[in-house]
Amino acid sequence: MPVAVDHGPCVAMHSVTLGRMRDQRSDLGATAASWDTSRMAAYLIVNVTATGAVAELAEYRDRVGATVEPYGGKYLARCSSPEVWEGEWDADQVVLVQFPDLESARAWNESAEYRAIAPLRTSNAKSVRLLVDGLE
Template sequence: MAAYIIVQENLHGDQAPFEEYRKQVIGTFEPYGGKFLARGGKVSVLEGEWPYDRSVILEFPSREKAEAWYHSPEYQRILPLRMRCMSSNFVIIDGV
């Protein structure tokens, strides 16, 4: 069963670390079968509030692959770049 990582992000401060993260992140999740479904596109709020600058949705073949990617040495090596310049919510949701 597919699993989805959903990230809600607010950027702040120096954007250089984020640009470096963006250059490297795809190479970390592709080996785990991950792919972008949405990446920072326009958001239209139809109900409630959405106080985030950016949103990202990734699809993985399984929860195990998604978790393996997140905890992989390759991703953990670049994660501090993202953490330096943004606050975020980062969740995994099982597909149906």
């Protein structure tokens, strides 16, 4: 199923630093090392800057959603004009994908379905991809 690209305003996202996460975990009586993140939501955050063939990037966008869904992934945001509150943002687009947990996100990233289309992105864009675990 093709994934629509939102070129309009983005929904503001709140980020939590790892330090704050550790503090919150400690407040709950658990150390960061013993905290079970296996069933917490995981988030893929991607900053993308086009560097090559726009048509191939469009094909990637059209096909990637079908590879995410079987792993429980859901696009939460895809935006080319985020509201920058601090610092400099120089990418063309930011993407936020939620997975049920880190294991599902990693399985998607290594899947044959995703690996088959990944070169459409990697050959035509500069990307920074971050996988982070959620708090719940």
